[in-house]
Structures are given as C-alpha cells and as structure tokens.
Amino acid sequence: QLQLQESGPGLVRPSETLSLTCIVSGGSIISSNYYWGWIRQPPGKGLQWIGSIQFSGNTYYNPSLKSRVTISVDTSKNQFSLRLNSVTAADTAVHYCVRQRGYCTDGVCSPFHYFYMDVWGRGATVTVSS
Amino acid sequence: QSVLTQPPSASGTPGQRVTISCSGSSSNIGSNYVYWYQHFPGTAPKLLIYRNNQRPSGVPDRFSGSKSGTSASLAISGLRSEDEADYYCAVWDARLSDWLFGGGTKLTVL
Numbered sequence: 001q002l003q004l005q006e007s008g009p010g011l012v013r014p015s016e017t018l019s020l021t022c023i024v025s026g027g028s029i030i031s032s033n034y035y036w037g038w039i040r041q042p043p044g045k046g047l048q049w050i051g052s053i054q055f056s057g058n059t060y061y062n063p064s065l066k067s068r069v070t071i072s073v074d075t076s077k078n079q080f081s082l083r084l085n086s087v088t089a090a091d092t093a094v095h096y097c098v099r100q101r102g103y104c105t106d107g108v109c110s111p112f113h114y115f116y117m118d119v120w121g122r123g124a125t126v127t128v129s130s
Numbered sequence: 131q132s133v134l135t136q137p138p139s140a141s142g143t144p145g146q147r148v149t150i151s152c153s154g155s156s157s158n159i160g161s162n163y164v165y166w167y168q169h170f171p172g173t174a175p176k177l178l179i180y181r182n183n184q185r186p187s188g189v190p191d192r193f194s195g196s197k198s199g200t201s202a203s204l205a206i207s208g209l210r211s212e213d214e215a216d217y218y219c220a221v222w223d224a225r226l227s228d229w230l231f232g233g234g235t236k237l238t239v240l
Contacts, residue, residue, distance in 0.1 A: 004174075039229075046132050046231055046232070046233045046234060047218060047220075047231035047234075048231070049228060049229035049230075049231075060227075062228055062229075063226070063227055063228065064228075096174070096175070113162060113222035113224070114163070116163070116165050116177075116180055116181075116220075117165070117167075117177065117220065117229075118177050118180070118186070119174075119177075120167075120174040120175045120176070121174055122172070122173055122174045123174070
C-alpha cells in the first residue's frame, strides 16, 4: 500500500526558503502513470495546488506561485521535494504531498489535467514567523 | 474565496441521504472531470469519487457522484456517524491552468 510522508522544518523565517520532502514508500516513484504533487491549506482557508512533477523531471506549477516554487525528484531515494522561496506569513499552511494518477497506453499518456490526486500524505504544518 | 462554491455545512440523521453541491463554471466543471475527497482533520484526505462518478475500490456504494453542466454533487445515502467529516470537490480549470478545490463542506451527523 502506497504511503506518502512529508518531512521538513516546521518553522521558517520570513524571506527565507521553505523546504519539504515527501518520502514515497510501498511503491516506486518511477512510472509514467503518475505525477507527484504538493498541495497546501492555510489556516482557515481552502486547499491550493502548488505544483507537480513526474519522475522524468517534467513539472507543472500553479501560475500564481510559479516564480517562487521549485519541485524536484530524486528517483534513487524514491522521494520528491518542494522549495518555496521568499516566504511570508501568508505561506503558513499545512502542506500535503500527493500522488496523481493518470493513464498511459502504448507510450502515450493522458494530458496533465487528467492526472488526479488519488493518494495523500497526512500533511506537515509549516509556520512562517520570526 | 474559492472559485468552486460548496455549502460550508451540511447535516443529516443516521440513515438519511445527504447531497453536497459544488458549483463552478465552463472553464472548470463544465469541461473537466470532478473529484471528491473526504477529510478527517489531522489525517490524509481520501479520494471518494473520480471522473465525476467513479468510485475507487474500497469506497462504499453509499457514496455517489454526478455532474450536470457547471455543477456537481456528492450524495451520501444511508448516512452513518463515521461519515462526519469535511468534503471537498476538485477540478482542473483550463482557463487558470490550475487545480481548484471547493471551500469544503463540513458534514454533521445529528
């Protein structure tokens, strides 16, 4: 059974960089059938997609966060990571890592927007404060 | 304020049927699949419905999804106390190039 576990500092200072890693267990990150993504939920607010990556390194980012976000993948460690720079208090949130399932046949895969979130981690709270 | 509109709360008694709505627009619900998630605070959200009306294995058939035009609904029949949770709809928005989530509906079983 696939499990996702977020890890990283729970406190980040304003203007610095938020870094989180998602450790994937119970399955391989190497598959064209999946993207691996990050979603956050600020206190009292809704869920916001941050971005996603495939094992090949292909990425998609939320346009509103794109200038500050980098998502990377380490296939040797079966994990992927999030970096969000120049953080402010507005970036305080519970951050979830997710698996996004799509489908591929004969080497042709569905467009990114067909890759839906089917497995979630429990979430990691990151607070931005001095 | 979410682009996808859900009622903030819903309630029902055990055994009843409850529906939760999700309203959007032509660039999201009107042209893409809708997904539904169940979330107990402090735990990992769980996929309930994918591609408008499909249930992953292990999800009881008490849960069903539907879509019409720019709105979608999640129905829960035979309501149980363990269904008390937060429910979110999600959909890709082609105009924004963004995955959108509804604001969430807190379901209370009376």
